[in-house]
Amino acid sequence: MSDRLTRDDVAKVALLARLELSDAELDLYTEQLGAVLDHADDVAALDLADVPPTAHPLPLVNVLRPDVVGPCADRDEVLSQAPSVEDRRFRVPAILGEEP
Amino acid sequence: MPDLPTTALDIAAAVRAGEVSAVEVLDAHLAAIDAREGEINAFNLVLADEARAAAAAVDARVAAGEDPGPLAGVPLALKDNLCTRGVPTTCSSRILEGWRPPYDATVVQRVAAAGAVAIGKTNLDEFAMGSSTENSAFGPTRNPRDTARVPGGSSGGSAAAVAAGFAPISLGSDTGGSIRQPAALCGVVGVKPTYGLVSRYGLVAFASSLDQIGPFSTTVADSALLLEAIAGHDHRDSTSIDQAAPSLLDVLDRGVEGLRIGLVTELMGEGIAPDVAARVRQAAEALSAAGATIGEVSVPAASYGLSAYYLIAPAEASSNLARYDGVRYGMRVDAPTTAEMNTATRTAGFGDEVKRRIMLGTYALSAGYYDAYYGKALKVRTLIMRDFEAAYENFDLLLSPTSPTTAFRFGDKTDDPLSMYLNDICTIPTNLAGHPAMSVPFGGGADGMPVGVQLLAPALGEATMFRAAAVVEAAAPSLEEAYA
Numbered sequence: 001m002s003d004r005l006t007r008d009d010v011a012k013v014a015l016l017a018r019l020e021l022s023d024a025e026l027d028l029y030t031e032q033l034g035a036v037l038d039h040a041d042d043v044a045a046l047d048l049a050d051v052p053p054t055a056h057p058l059p060l061v062n063v064l065r066p067d068v069v070g071p072c073a074d075r076d077e078v079l080s081q082a083p084s085v086e087d088r089r090f091r092v093p094a095i096l097g098e099e100p
Numbered sequence: 101m102p103d104l105p106t107t108a109l110d111i112a113a114a115v116r117a118g119e120v121s122a123v124e125v126l127d128a129h130l131a132a133i134d135a136r137e138g139e140i141n142a143f144n145l146v147l148a149d150e151a152r153a154a155a156a157a158v159d160a161r162v163a164a165g166e167d168p169g170p171l172a173g174v175p176l177a178l179k180d181n182l183c184t185r186g187v188p189t190t191c192s193s194r195i196l197e198g199w200r201p202p203y204d205a206t207v208v209q210r211v212a213a214a215g216a217v218a219i220g221k222t223n224l225d226e227f228a229m230g231s232s233t234e235n236s237a238f239g240p241t242r243n244p245r246d247t248a249r250v251p252g253g254s255s256g257g258s259a260a261a262v263a264a265g266f267a268p269i270s271l272g273s274d275t276g277g278s279i280r281q282p283a284a285l286c287g288v289v290g291v292k293p294t295y296g297l298v299s300r301y302g303l304v305a306f307a308s309s310l311d312q313i314g315p316f317s318t319t320v321a322d323s324a325l326l327l328e329a330i331a332g333h334d335h336r337d338s339t340s341i342d343q344a345a346p347s348l349l350d351v352l353d354r355g356v357e358g359l360r361i362g363l364v365t366e367l368m369g370e371g372i373a374p375d376v377a378a379r380v381r382q383a384a385e386a387l388s389a390a391g392a393t394i395g396e397v398s399v400p401a402a403s404y405g406l407s408a409y410y411l412i413a414p415a416e417a418s419s420n421l422a423r424y425d426g427v428r429y430g431m432r433v434d435a436p437t438t439a440e441m442n443t444a445t446r447t448a449g450f451g452d453e454v455k456r457r458i459m460l461g462t463y464a465l466s467a468g469y470y471d472a473y474y475g476k477a478l479k480v481r482t483l484i485m486r487d488f489e490a491a492y493e494n495f496d497l498l499l500s501p502t503s504p505t506t507a508f509r510f511g512d513k514t515d516d517p518l519s520m521y522l523n524d525i526c527t528i529p530t531n532l533a534g535h536p537a538m539s540v541p542f543g544g545g546a547d548g549m550p551v552g553v554q555l556l557a558p559a560l561g562e563a564t565m566f567r568a569a570a571v572v573e574a575a576a577p578s579l580e581e582a583y584a
Contacts, residue, residue: 019459036460036518053478055481058339058534078202083430093440094438095437
């Protein structure tokens with residue numbers, strides 16, 4: 001069993017990921033994520049100091065299109081799929097600590 | 101209906117010639133679905149009415165003397181992470197239940213333009229995360245060859261739909277093996293094209309630097325037909341390669357005379373079931389008999405691929421899946437503040453495996469751990485690309501098993517995520533390198549379940565890969581032929 005990952009670490013990551021975990025899930029994920037990270041030790045053992053990273057398989061360059069107006073998604077069709085809409089905009093609950 | 105053609109090539113030829121109607125072909129496949137879908141659960145949604153209208157339109161064009169295209173009247177199943185305008189697209193997740201996309205994926209437009217008839221949306225591991233289709237919010241898909249076993253995943257529904265005769269061809273997506281592994285486990289052909297060959301526009305993103313759409317079929321020629329129809333540049337995907345689609349059907353009969361094919365040492369030993377390895381060696385002998393030169397080649401970094409993949413893919417997923425926040429589409433769980441609503445929605449909407457990968461990816465990207473995990477994994481990706489480059493200096497193609505074992509039983513690996521991840525060991529290096537690879541059925545294992553052999557090629561090496569696949573297919577023992 002891994003000791004690299006603590007229950008507190010998992011709780012902090014859940015907060016960052018906007019997930020709420022039960023006590024049982026915290027225990028389970030601490031164990032399971034630790035096992036995956038243990039397996040990644042074969043990578044940690046490699047000397048990679050002089051190896052450049054590859055973030056993408058293609059030699060990408062910025063792709064630009066001509067600066068002309070073209071069709072885009074229909075606003076009403078997009079808004080029809082939203083959980084809540086007001087004045088043709090997405091509606092959300094309170095932010096920035098205001099009263100709900 | 102014994103008189104109807106069964107392959108996509110034959111169906112399209114007969115429909116274009118007016119010998120059979122697209123509607124009668126569709127009805128035969130809908131009857132097959134009626135008979136067995138209850139036990140297989142390949143589909144999240146069968147589009148019977150929409151398909152009838154599309155098939156009737158194809159027949160009307162033939163009657164008017166027009167050519168509906170190379171996939172005329174061919175029923176086709178779509179993985180339910182491909183956007184279909186106005187038709188529910190769920191990714192087998194509660195969080196997208198009921199969502200009707202406001203646009204079609206490019207591949208959906210292209211197959212329709214080629215005359216194909218979309219017959220349904222197929223089941224998958226939630227957001228394509230899994231190797232067994234057991235992670236679907238709508239229940240697992242079962243393997244048509246033995247319903248006590250998994251069909252593989254994540255495109256398990258698309259593989260099972262073809263294996264069960266619900267559709268002659270289907271589309272899936274492959275991020276770490278999600279087309280090839282279920283193809284192997286269900287005994288059908290499955291292709292992961294070169295990264296950038298097929299537009300990802302409208303494919304719900306899992307890991308953007310790895311995802312690629314590709315075909316399933318019962319024959320190598322049908323996969324060539326479907327890949328020709330979907331490949332080619334698309335300005336709506338900035339990673340789309342700006343060149344014409346390759347010609348594949350034309351080269352299928354060219355054989356393998358003079359080709360150098362390497363068996364990947366690291367994928368033939370430890371961790372690979374002996375019956376699967378034996379079938380791969382038998383396929384190598386068949387390629388040798390057809391004139392190819394067979395050798396062994398070491399791709400050392402392939403053994404590190406799994407660790408790198410299970411850091412890179414979750415990291416990209418944690419970023420991609422941040423968009424499911426209950427604001428613009430899909431479900432929302434109401435709460436007094438937006439932050440609480442975000443958390444409540446994601447907690448209720450995502451299943452266990454998706455949460456596990458979001459957690460793993462968030463951790464790998466978080467302050468203090470980025471260099472140790474994500475940064476190192478990106479460097480391993482460089483090593484894998486270098487090792488492949490070295491291997492392809494001496495070989496035109498590589499050969500390996502597609503999956504370490506034949507189809508396993510339900511529940512065998514669900515309690516141990518790492519053992520499930522290890523199932524992807526043969527398929528993952530391809531995705532990290534951005535190369536093409538395909539699985540071709542090659543007889544059965546000791547348990548009588550299908551075995552798939554994997555052909556790997558360098559970037560844009562599809563034509564050579566398909567030539568070898570046709571030779572492997574022609575030499576394949578039947579599933580009924582006992583493993584010795």
